[in-house]
Amino acid sequence: MAITGDSRSQFHVLAVDDSLIDRKLIERLLKTSSYQVTTVDSGSKALKFLGFQEDEQSNPDTPFGSPNNHQEVEVNLIITDYCMPGMTGYDLLKKVKESSSLRNIPVVIMSSENVPSRITRCLEEGADEFFLKPVRLSDLNRLKPHMMKTKIKNQKQEEDQEELKISEIQSDEQQQPVQPPSPQPQPESQPQAPPPPPPALLLQHNNNKRKAMEEGLSPDRTRPRYNGIPTMV
Amino acid sequence: MDILNQLQRQYTDFTALLYREGFVDDNFTQVQKLQDESSPDFVVEVVSLFFEDCEKLVNNMAEALEQQDVDFKQVDSHVHQLKGSSSSMGAARIKNVCIAFKTFCEAQNREGCLRCLQQVNHENTQLKTNLQALFTLERQIVANGGSIPVMQ
Numbered sequence: 001m002a003i004t005g006d007s008r009s010q011f012h013v014l015a016v017d018d019s020l021i022d023r024k025l026i027e028r029l030l031k032t033s034s035y036q037v038t039t040v041d042s043g044s045k046a047l048k049f050l051g052f053q054e055d056e057q058s059n060p061d062t063p064f065g066s067p068n069n070h071q072e073v074e075v076n077l078i079i080t081d082y083c084m085p086g087m088t089g090y091d092l093l094k095k096v097k098e099s100s101s102l103r104n105i106p107v108v109i110m111s112s113e114n115v116p117s118r119i120t121r122c123l124e125e126g127a128d129e130f131f132l133k134p135v136r137l138s139d140l141n142r143l144k145p146h147m148m149k150t151k152i153k154n155q156k157q158e159e160d161q162e163e164l165k166i167s168e169i170q171s172d173e174q175q176q177p178v179q180p181p182s183p184q185p186q187p188e189s190q191p192q193a194p195p196p197p198p199p200a201l202l203l204q205h206n207n208n209k210r211k212a213m214e215e216g217l218s219p220d221r222t223r224p225r226y227n228g229i230p231t232m233v
Numbered sequence: 234m235d236i237l238n239q240l241q242r243q244y245t246d247f248t249a250l251l252y253r254e255g256f257v258d259d260n261f262t263q264v265q266k267l268q269d270e271s272s273p274d275f276v277v278e279v280v281s282l283f284f285e286d287c288e289k290l291v292n293n294m295a296e297a298l299e300q301q302d303v304d305f306k307q308v309d310s311h312v313h314q315l316k317g318s319s320s321s322m323g324a325a326r327i328k329n330v331c332i333a334f335k336t337f338c339e340a341q342n343r344e345g346c347l348r349c350l351q352q353v354n355h356e357n358t359q360l361k362t363n364l365q366a367l368f369t370l371e372r373q374i375v376a377n378g379g380s381i382p383v384m385q
Contacts, residue, residue, distance in 0.1 A: 021286060021318045024279055028267045083313075112317045134260045134321045137267075 012036040016080035043087030076147040082111040097126040106146035237379040261323025309338035
């Protein structure tokens with residue numbers, strides 16, 4: 001029955017905004033674009049929904065396949081308002097990117113104010129896009145590549161997990177407890193703590209965004225262009 | 234069919250007026266685009282939420298401005314919220330008043346703030362009346378078997 005070919009119904013977006021009206025609008029926008037949506041009104045509720053554990057910071061000792069990931073529901077993208085009381089969108093972004101289990105989830109920041117330094121700060125912290133509010137249907141077209149990247153990355157990780165486990169044990173830098181090499185291939189489950197992207201790729205990612213920034217943002221309401229982000233096709 | 238044509242023309246003219254006079258802007262069009270068969274009352278729902286929110290914020294601002302020692306940061310945060318939601322809704326006039334309102338908050342100018350508050354109230358009432366008229370026209374068009382003209 002599900003031969004529609006519309007892959008977007010598989011994507012689940014978590015939208016975070018303290019404004020009820022903006023929540024309603026973003027929910028409608030996302031649903032119109034065929035995404036599954038969950039909305040929450042604060043950063044702390046978002047983290048709760050994501051199953052964020054405080055002591056799950058970037059920890060090189062955490063072995064792959066660790067049962068520490070309590071993420072109940074798969075979230076393919078987080079879209080959050082910047083200006084929120086308590087935990088701002090930036091704070092939420094930081095927490096997500098510092099978490100070994102959550103950092104792979106693309107994060108998009110929304111703001112009603114066009115403040116270049118704010119935009120740079122968010123991008124440098126790992127945000128994948130920065131949308132000026134009010135967000136439009138056409139803006140959402142930019143979301144899919146990020147969500148696809150994660151899906152492909154996750155699939156690749158399931159294949160590579162075995163290889164990486166072995167190289168982890170052999171690596172001098174990681175102080176991992178010795179693990180008996182698993183004789184069977186990993187069962188197909190949600191990949192846990194994905195490895196950080198190779199440093200070269202990360203740098204390029206940031207440079208492209210910084211380049212876009214240096215090209216200058218127009219003073220009107222046009223959106224900054226971040227077309228340099230490498231996507232897997 | 235005469236009534237229907239009349240209604241549809243009224244609708245088109247009225248809509249054009251609302252945009253021309255700056256009551257609503259393109260963001261309102263975007264909100265209307267989000268309504269479809271699966272969400273047929275979306276616009277009315279969001280608009281009601283907006284007015285509820287607006288009234289609540291106005292009350293909060295009034296209360297804050299009545300204090301002996303006005304907490305302008307508080308007032309500013311209410312204005313900021315209203316500015317955001319009016320922008321999202323496409324309620325252009327209200328948004329514009331909020332922009333001026335913010336400057337008075339920053340200058341800690343109580344009189345200026347009170348004037349802006351009055352203006353917000355005024356714009357709020359006007360927009361409410363206008364949108365209610367618009368929605369009534371929509372209902373009448375649909376009741377007469379017609380479809381609502383789409384804004385170009």
